[in-house]
Amino acid sequence: xxxxxxxxxxxxxxxxxxxxxxxxxxxxxxxxxxxxxxxxxxxxxxxxxxxxxxxxxxxxxxxxxxxxxxxxxxxxxxxxxxxxxxxxxxxxxxxxxxxxxxxxxxxxxxxxxxxxxxxxxxxxxxxxxxxxxxxxxxxxxxxxxxxxxxxxxxxxxxxxxxxxxxxxxxxxxxxxxxxxxxxxxxxxxxx
Numbered sequence: 029x030x031x032x033x034x035x036x037x038x039x040x041x042x043x044x045x046x047x048x049x050x051x052x053x054x055x056x057x058x059x060x061x062x063x064x065x066x067x068x069x070x071x072x073x074x075x076x077x078x079x080x081x082x083x084x085x086x087x088x089x090x091x092x093x094x095x096x097x098x099x100x101x102x103x104x105x106x107x108x109x110x111x112x113x114x115x116x117x118x119x120x121x122x123x124x125x126x127x128x129x130x131x132x133x134x135x136x137x138x139x140x141x142x143x144x145x146x147x148x149x150x151x152x153x154x155x156x157x158x159x160x161x162x163x164x165x166x167x168x169x170x171x172x173x174x175x176x177x178x179x180x181x182x183x184x185x186x187x188x189x190x191x192x193x194x195x196x197x198x199x200x201x202x203x204x205x206x207x208x209x210x211x212x213x214x215x216x217x218x219x
Contacts, residue, residue, distance in 0.1 A: 093173055100177045103142065110141035115172050118149050122168065148179035156183050 097111045104110055113136040120129035137143060152175035153160075161167045175181060 097173075097177060101145075104140055105142050105145040107139075107141065109139050110136065110145075111176060113139065114141060114146050114149065115169075115176055117146050118153060118172050118176070119168060121150055122153060122172075145176075145179065149175045152179045152181055156181075159183055 094108045094111055098106045098108070100106065105114070113132055117129050117132045117136055120126070120132060133143070133146065136146065149172070153171060156171050156175065160171055
């Protein structure tokens with residue numbers, strides 16, 4: 029009888045162990061991709077400040093931008109809340125996120141900020157459109173801030189055609205003497 033009880037227990041334990049192993053294997057197959065995706069989402073962004081000094085420097089930069097806007101703009105458009113909300117509205121409009129832009133614009137209006145300034149800033153930003161480089165992290169924000177400070181700014185024609193290309197030193201065509209004769213064909217190499 030002892031053998032029968034022992035055999036029954038080992039069969040039950042084997043089946044429980046097999047099903048527990050199957051459940052754990054299935055759960056790990058489901059959980060592993062989720063944990064990998066969460067780990068990738070939690071990596072800090074390339075342009076995000078990582079040290080306390082970087083955070084402080086970024087905060088000081090934003091404070092300086094607000095002070096600059098307050099000094100450059102007379103009226104409510106220079107208020108810090110109007111600057112912050114207005115620049116966000118313009119960025120959202122540029123990125124075609126109009127639903128969010130309109131919600132921010134409602135807040136902008138609620139603070140008593142002038143809607144015409146957002147319109148003029150967006151018009152200025154559209155003029156600078158070709159100069160905005162999507163590969164440069166802060167390019168759009170710099171242009172939005174510059175247009176917020178001076179909505180009547182106009183882009184330079186050279187800046188629009190080639191924003192980051194340096195001018196060539198000396199073209200080779202200008203260094204060759206021009207005597208009106210066509211260039212001679214180079215001699216063919218013997219075969």
